[in-house]
Amino acid sequence: MTSSGTAVISPAPVMSPVPDPSAPPQTRASGRTVPRILIIANQKGGVGKTTTAINLATALAAIGRRVLVIDLDPQGNASTGLGIPASGRARGTYDLMIGEASISETIVRTAVPGLDVVPSTVDLAGAELELIDMERREYRLRDALQAAMPAYDYILVDCPPSLNLLTLNGLVAAQAVLVPLQCEFFALEGLTHLLKTIERVRHKLNPTLDLQGVVLTMADARNNLTNMVAADVRQFLGEKVYQTVIPRNVRVSEAPSHGKPVLLYDFRCAGSQAYIRLAREVLVREREEERVA
Numbered sequence: 001m002t003s004s005g006t007a008v009i010s011p012a013p014v015m016s017p018v019p020d021p022s023a024p025p026q027t028r029a030s031g032r033t034v035p036r037i038l039i040i041a042n043q044k045g046g047v048g049k050t051t052t053a054i055n056l057a058t059a060l061a062a063i064g065r066r067v068l069v070i071d072l073d074p075q076g077n078a079s080t081g082l083g084i085p086a087s088g089r090a091r092g093t094y095d096l097m098i099g100e101a102s103i104s105e106t107i108v109r110t111a112v113p114g115l116d117v118v119p120s121t122v123d124l125a126g127a128e129l130e131l132i133d134m135e136r137r138e139y140r141l142r143d144a145l146q147a148a149m150p151a152y153d154y155i156l157v158d159c160p161p162s163l164n165l166l167t168l169n170g171l172v173a174a175q176a177v178l179v180p181l182q183c184e185f186f187a188l189e190g191l192t193h194l195l196k197t198i199e200r201v202r203h204k205l206n207p208t209l210d211l212q213g214v215v216l217t218m219a220d221a222r223n224n225l226t227n228m229v230a231a232d233v234r235q236f237l238g239e240k241v242y243q244t245v246i247p248r249n250v251r252v253s254e255a256p257s258h259g260k261p262v263l264l265y266d267f268r269c270a271g272s273q274a275y276i277r278l279a280r281e282v283l284v285r286e287r288e289e290e291r292v293a
């Protein structure tokens with residue numbers, strides 16, 4: 001950001017060459033040798049997973065991080081919201097998961113410099129059935145991502161609203177789960193169920209899986225229910241809940257129909273500014289975790 005508050009984001013050609021995954025690792029700003037892989041998950045629909053994946057990714061790219069979004073949802077909303085039309089998605093997560101394409105064959109550049117996406121295609125809806133009989137069916141994404149590791153600082157996985165085999169692949173590939181939570185009735189019940197799933201995955205498939213944090217989304221500070229649920233969630237999870245709360249903001253909901261992250265669509269709106277604060281918190285939290293480790 002410049003001192004005048006203007007975003008340092010300029011459009012880039014959408015289909016420019018993707019990074020060479022076999023290139024030697026570059027020094028990362030964080031000093032880590034592997035990217036941070038976060039899965040954005042909540043089995044509840046419409047809580048802001050995709051919006052968070054798109055805009056957190058954009059905010060991280062805007063401060064110079066190299067970011068890859070994996071669209072693991074057959075709805076393909078992350079791909080559309082990042083400006084990749086269905087016609088621009090020759091290969092995607094389906095081909096990656098069933099082993100018909102390598103990651104470098106599926107990566108597409110977005111208009112945000114430093115931000116790439118592996119789009120989802122309609123075939124992904126059938127992938128679950130196909131995966132059931134495949135070898136290492138829970139590890140397909142983890143295995144496929146290995147070749148892209150040197151090229152990125154962050155890999156964000158956007159999930160469908162279900163705890164199915166696709167989401168399970170995301171949980172196995174990730175280091176940590178970021179949970180967008182809408183402040184509404186029953187939010188805590190859904191969260192408890194998700195936390196139990198994370199615990200089960202940790203025991204059986206991915207021992208280092210961590211809860212990165214919970215971000216409250218679509219909040220309306222004038223609404224009592226929002227405030228009550230937010231207080232309950234903070235009491236339940238303490239510091240795991242980000243200080244940043246994403247407000248309900250019409251500019252956020254308009255941006256996807258323009259194929260743009262809200263940070264490009266309206267940088268100054270309350271939603272964009274909240275996602276920038278969230279990105280800062282994600283970076284700070286990660287540095288703290290590295291100091292402890």
Ligand SMILES: Nc1ncnc2c1ncn2[C@@H]1O[C@H](COP(=O)(O)OP(=O)(O)OP(=O)(O)O)[C@@H](O)[C@H]1O
Nearest residue numbers: 045046047048049050051161218247248249252253
């Ligand atoms: N902060 C916000 N303010 C206003 N509208 C929002 C906000 N965040 C998300 N939305 C809108 O709410 C709807 C659901 O958001 P989103 O698609 O991100 O949720 P999701 O959890 O990914 O949904 P699904 O479970 O279907 O994948 C979208 O229309 C989106 O534009």
Ligand SMILES: [Mg+2]
Nearest residue numbers: 049050073077
């Ligand atoms: Mg979504």
